[in-house]
Amino acid sequence: MEGNSGYKDYVAGLTAGIAMVVTGHPFDTVKVKLQIHNTEAHGIQYKNGLHCAARILKTEGVKGLYRGATSSFIGMAFESSLVFGIYSQTKLLLQGGSDGGKPQPQAIVPSAAFGGAIISFILCPSELLKCRMQVQGADSVVLSSSRYGGPLECALKTVKYEGITGIFRGGFTTLLRESIGNAVFFSTYEYVRYHLHLQLKDASFESSQLTDVGVGIMSGGLGGIACWTAVLPLDVAKTIIQTTPEKNQTRNPFLILQSIYARSGLRGCYTGLGPTIVRAFPANAAAIVTWELSAKLLGIKRDLN
Template identity: 35%
Template sequence: SQKSGGCYGIGMLLQVQNVDKPLYRGTYHCFQSIIRQESMFGLYKGIGSPMMGLTFINAIVFGVQGNAMRYLGHDTPMNQFLAGAAAGTIQCVICCPMELAKTRMQMQGTGEKKSKRKLYKNSLDCLARIYKREGLSGVNRGMVTTLIRETPGFGVYFLAYDVLTRSIGCEPDDPYMIPKLLFAGGMSGIASWLSTYPVDVIKSRLQADGVGGVYQYTSIADCVRQSVRREGLRVFTRGLTSTLLRAFPVNAATFATVTLVLLYARGVEEGPKDCELGPPNTAHHTQLPQQTQASSL
């Protein structure tokens, strides 16, 4: 579920492009067009915002999820979902403005090698200008849809990882532990995106709305209604291919890195007996004593 430039930027451009005069025919054509028209650097437009925000987002997500699991006590799939959902909800405070800046920066100068009208210098300048013009509500444009996406999305994220790691069983002495970690993390990212992708399409359109001073949508319901009327139900899968292509490697690396770092930080002999981010597997359906229970990390 992590967001940045690159493939996710391609997905966003496919989500918000005008269906009557589309610039791109699909993922590969979009990728090809950006490189041809804007050079390789066009793929990284808006990356400043995620680079500033993702460190805090990951810290919040894994920290809140771990403490929520410790509070819930029982390491069950449902509690993994609830802890992930809590983490997803709280990180929206940073995620929403970050994605707004990224969206606006990526839309700036689309199809131009050198943008003639550069409205924003960088991500911070983008947020400052939006705040000056629209206030706090402008900076948090799309917050409701972000909450609707992130709350269940992160719940599915941690639930899928928990179920997969229990199923494939990768213990610290397993020679295939790292490949298993990468597989479980990557598939968790894909499951998370598939569960909430239609909401992400609407969020992107609402955050892109108003660029150039023209507003097309009056509410979430109006955005859904107009989008479905003009493009049909397929609108909810626009840009999905590029998003999933990016989701697997990014989330594979994220979960594997976090799990391995924490495993070695604890010490293998005191760490969990399998590769999930939950408490030791021996307490799967029992409550551990408060003083000995590990966090979900």
């Protein structure tokens, strides 16, 4: 990338976040529903992700799949802008001002982890509101007096009953998930992107808009799958921490996962894997393609030579 790209990296990242929410939010709603209902001690509510999605569509319609999308749009737009911007700028700094050639893990991993750690402070409250909105659907056991009419009401009630720190419930788990997840995502993305372009070049394929989109889809999609495979147990713990009505519920993600593992095994720790993986490929592919196209339109250059 050009050394003076500055704000452009953040603008490109913002467009990537919007594309990710539009594509992936319905899958995320199903994932959250599964994580709440299928990890509770009293039994499983949904057979699988398809059963859960069908149930939501039957009882709430399409709007049920986009429940909590408002806070998600706001959170993801800022989060994506920051994470892509911080990652790009930090990587550029660690690589001495050049962005090209073979991926350098010593620059990619710390840049991605740093970006993930920073955005976790924004992502935590927005995801708390999103998750609380998502779990109060038709199948929820939440009391009507505790229901939220929208994300603003959810935020106000959370602060009223839990204090300002209640908005940041699950913050440590979010930080862990984002630091590890972004390091895995960007590492996979960079290596897949590099090797695909290398193979296309060796096969005498001319670089075009179509081939760039194809590489973006594959590198972004595989990066998303790798990321969520690595951090889904932390996400399960985060969802439980943020949505449980129990005031004495531990905030330690490892203790929660230990409890789930004792009850349901490894499968329990990976509750929601189906819709998460199904979502990860198109959502992250859309984000990367949008990011790269936006970067190109804004004049940010990335060379592989």
